[in-house]
Every structure is written in structure tokens, then in C-alpha cells.
Amino acid sequence: MTARNAAIRAAGWGGATGLLALPMGGMAVALWTACSAASWCVLASVLGAVPSPKRMLASAVPEHWRLTGSRIVGSRRAGTFAWFAAAIGACVLPALLGRAETNLAADVLLYIILALGLNVTVGEAGLFDLGYVAFYAVGAYAYAILSREGDAIVAWLGCASPSAEGMLTALRAQGIGFWAALPVAGLVAAAVAALVGLPVLRLRGDYLAIAMLGFQQIVQRFLENEGALTGGPSGIDAPRPAFGSFTFRTRSDHYYLRLAVVAILILLLRRILSSRIGRAWRAIRDDELAARSMGIDVRRARMLAFMIGAFCAGVAGVLFAAKQNRITPSSFGWQESIIVLSMVILGGRRSLAGVILGAALLTVLPEALREVLRGALREGFEDYRMLIYGALLVCMMALRPQGLAGRREACG
């Protein structure tokens, strides 16, 4: 019942986004929003948040007409079909969109990666990580620094310990390249998370949130002040990724690159969430004491969630830097953490489809508002945008605190 409601609401929200998006880019975007709303619903059904079309169909068919009694097999087949539909929909998308819309779609994908990662930390493990954007920054800077000629790293490390210089001679010649940096930067972010998490994860609730907010501030100050390594406030260049002789230049190149990462990430996360550790998170969430007495290592499970979240943020950071070409500390302000967190909350924690929906909605919404307001106001629309965004967050929490696709009992 609630699941069906969620499906109807998801469709409704998709339609609402479509309406908001109408003035911004004409038919193309409306079409895109409609497509994506449809694919979200399909995706939602795959991920089990709402009944699959097949299951809905099955319930309309009399009992004795059904060929198999196994709902699981049925929904799995429908799932595979829906996956293909969503994948194809996403693949043809840039062909339907203009330049600006493709850019926006690429941003949506980036935020989907960030939100999926934060969902593991916040939704699955219940850790209020308000410094999430710090790991995003770590990933982006790791890519930029590792891709740069090794001299700067050696010089910076040289101040700390001259012996490190020998180890890094290999790096001197050239950076490690995009494809190696993608996982490495993710791992660097995860390693930083492990270091921070070791002390900080002993805190709970709001206190963890505040401590992480503090950590984010420290990272930002570090990026601003350690100019020799990070380029200081004016930022650092990051190279474009290349595959053989092909360089990722255009917006749609980056769109597909990100789409591939999103696809891999969704596959991975689905596996993780239904694995032993995923079940451990669920058990801890339901009853920590019971989980502990069943032999679940709560600290380890929380740490893993924290690190997996950070890994996703690190990977997102590399993708951001690769498209941006130049990254500055100001891109990694605390507001970004809040925006990603509100995507997770708005969409509905612990539902991959919900999180994806939230990320898409909150990325498209400010742009849609921009277009709407540009018509209504001559200047200052940029500020009204964030004003409305803030008001929307408050209304959303008052009206539907469990998120669009979340279940009420999941609001813990």
C-alpha cells in the first residue's frame, strides 16, 4: 500500500519537475524530464521501493492464470528489463538535449554519485556526516595533484621529510593519469576517512555532524593555505581525461563518463547492500544491542560505511575536477554538504531510487527556478533561488520528513 503510494508520488514529482522545467529549455527538457521520471519509476521498481510493473500486472491477473508462483523470479526478470530500459534511456539522452541541458544532466549524474555515497553513510549506517564535501575535495585535489608533474608533491613532502623524495622520483616524470587516479583518489579519500573516522566515529548524532562540519572547515583552510601543494585560493589545474588518442572534451563526453561510473556504482552498491555488510548495517539500525549480541562488529561496520561513502565522494571529486579543469577551495564549501545531504533526505534514505530522484530533483530545481525567476525578475534571481531552496527544505521537512520515496518507518 505504502509502496504503491510511493510510486504514485514519485510519478507525481516527476511530472512536477517536468512542469517546472518547461520554460527552461522547451520541449527537449520536458521530454527529458518525462523520460527520466519514467526511468526513475522503472528504476524504483527494480530496486524494490515500489511494486514492479510485472508485479502490478500479476495482481490484476487471476490467481490460476499465473505461470509461476515465485514473485522473486518475476520481479527479477522485470528488473532486468527495467535496467535495460533505464540504461538505454540514459544513453540516448544527450542526443535529445541541448548543450546547457546536457551539462545539467552531467551535473545530475555527479550529484547522484555523491548522494549515493552519502546515502551509505547517512541512510544505511545512520552517521550524520556534515563534512562529506571534504572527501569530495580530497578526491578532486588528489586527482589534480597526482596528475601534475611530481615536482610539487616532492617539494611539499620534502619539507616534511626529505627521505620521501626518493620514493617519488617515478612520479616526477608525469602524473598517474586519469584512469589510475579514479580509483586511487577514491582510495585516498577513503583512507582520509579512516584516519578521521578512527577518533570521530566514537561520536553520535548531532555531535558527529558538528565534528565533521569542523573537519570540513579544517580541510578547506588547508587547501587555501598550503599553496605549494594545492595552489592556494586561486586553485589548481586538473587535466582532461583521455583514452588512447581520444580526449574527453565535450559535455556529452563527460556525461557518458559519469554515466558509466554511476552504472558501476549502482551495481556495486546493490551488491553491497544485499551482502553481509549491508545486512549488518540494517541490523545495527534496527537494534544496535541485538546486532552486537549477534556478533556484528558495530565499529567496523560503521567505519566501512563511512569509508565507502568517502570513496564515492573521492571518485565524484575526480570526475568534477576532470570536467572543471581548474578547482578552487571555494567549490567545496559546507553548503555543498548540505545540498547533498538534502538530496539524500529529500529523495528518501535507504532507497537507491529515492536518492537518485532526490539528486536529480535538487539539481534540476535550482536551474528551473533560475529560468522561472529570470522571467519574473530583472536581477537578483540568483539570490531568490537559494531563498526558495531554503524555504523548500523547511516545507519539505515539515510535510514529508521521510523523503519522497522513503517509508515512514524508515524515518529514524
Added chain:
Amino acid sequence: MADFLQQTVNGLSLGCVYALLALGYTMVYGILQLINFAHGEVYMVGAYAGILAAGWLVATGSSGLLLLSCVFLFAMAYAAVVGLAVERIAYRPLRDAPRLCLLISAMGVSFFLQNAVMLTQGKGDKVFPQEAYPAFLDGVIPVAGATIGVKQVLLVSSSLLLMAFLRVLVLHTRTGRAMRAVAQDRVAAALVGVRIDRVVSMTFAIGSALAGAAGVIVSLEYRQVGTTLGFTAGLKAFTAAVLGGIGSIPGAVLGGGLLGLTETYTARYGASEYKDAVAFVLLIAVLLLRPTGILGHSQAGRA
């Protein structure tokens, strides 16, 4: 030595601002176990309200101490109203909702207030009107080689006055008793007839009024304020509250003073570019080593 004394005076006057803000955090936390993330923005709104009031009052021809008191009163009243509205709109509907929802709601309020001020008052910094600024504030009192500004004395003493007033209010009035009752046990307080909503509103109003006063103090100190004033200051004031022991009123004052001193000493004798980071390192260290803070009780725990 003279320099050290000078830094100490500077640190204490900065600490007063943190202490006034920390009081707001600690009171709300004591009553609702809620970190009011929008508190920093209320402080920023208070600073703007004070500057606007100063502008109007100069136009009416008043000046000196009378003007300053009026500015303080107006900013405090304005901030109190904003605080009440924030509580009513963003927090009350969510009182029994999960903490994360309150957090998001508070962040929404934060975005809203920041941008609302930016829209109405312009993006640039707002300068405290020169004509409204009493000249006697720039006077100095030489003490053992250091110079203590009249302004610093006035600001520190007005902060202390407000804190003393708060102490009397909380310990010796009926409202204060109701507040303490709600802080101890909300359900039991409701059972014996304490009107919870009124007490919560009262707490927000008082905390926000103190934040408004802190806003005026900062605008007098730096002569100009920006819309981004609230966030960092709010975070640091929260640090001060945690440092002293969240939920404890003397703790907030102590924590504010300590933080102000630490920050000033770091800026002077340590790495000035990491001045802001020190507060957060301190925050994380306190949370880990003594989460109840210096004067906190164990039930204030780690939530």
C-alpha cells in the same frame, strides 16, 4: 608582557561575543536537545538590524550612549522576533521528528535568512554608520603598557551585564523555573502544568536576543558586517558551548572566553592562517576527550 596582556584583552572581548552566542545554543539544547543550526544567522540578522537602527536614529538626531542603548534594544528585539519565527515555522512542526529532519530544516532556515538579508540589504558588507558611532568609544585606557579600549570595556561589561541578567532570570523567576523544569524532564513538566510551547518560545526569544546583542557588539568592533558572518561564528560559538559543557549556562560563558583567548593567541603567536581551524581542532578534541565539556553533566552526553 604588554603584548600578551593586550592579546588577552582582545581575546576576552572576542570571547564575549562567542559566549553570548553560545548561551543561545546551550539554552536551546538544554530544553530541546536540539542544536539550533540557524542561530548563527539570527546573530547575523541582529547585526544588520543594529546597523539599520543606528542609521535611522542618527537621522532623528540622537547620539552617544542613548543611541547605542536604543540600537542594542532594537537589535535584540528584532533578533528575538526572528528567533521566535524560526522556532514556530521550522522547529515546532518537527518537534518529535528525527534529528536529521530538524538538521535539514535548520539548514533551510539558514539558507533562507542569509539570502533574505542579502536580497534586502545588498551583497556587499554593511558599514556601521560613522555618524552614529560615538567618538568616546575610541578612547583608550593605558594599563601596564597595554591599551584597553573604552569600546572593549563597554562591550565586555555589557556582555557581562546580559549574562548576569540571564542568570537571575533562569534561577530566580517563575519563567526560569519552568525552563529548568522542561530541561530536566519535558513530559513531567507538562504533567505539572508547565506550558512547554511557551517555555520553548521564551527560550528561543531570549537566546536570539542575546545573539542580537552579540551582533551589535561585532558590528561596533569591526565597523562592518557581511551576510556570511553567521555561519563560522555560529559554528565557533557552538564549539564554545560544547567546550564549556552544553546545557550549562556558566559553561557557555567559560567556553566562550576560552575559545576567544585560544583563537587570539593562535593568531598572534602561532599560525594566523589557521586561526579559524584551531577552534575546530579544539572542538573535535573536546568532543573526543571530554564530550560533556568542562562544566557539563554526564546526561548531556554524546547524544
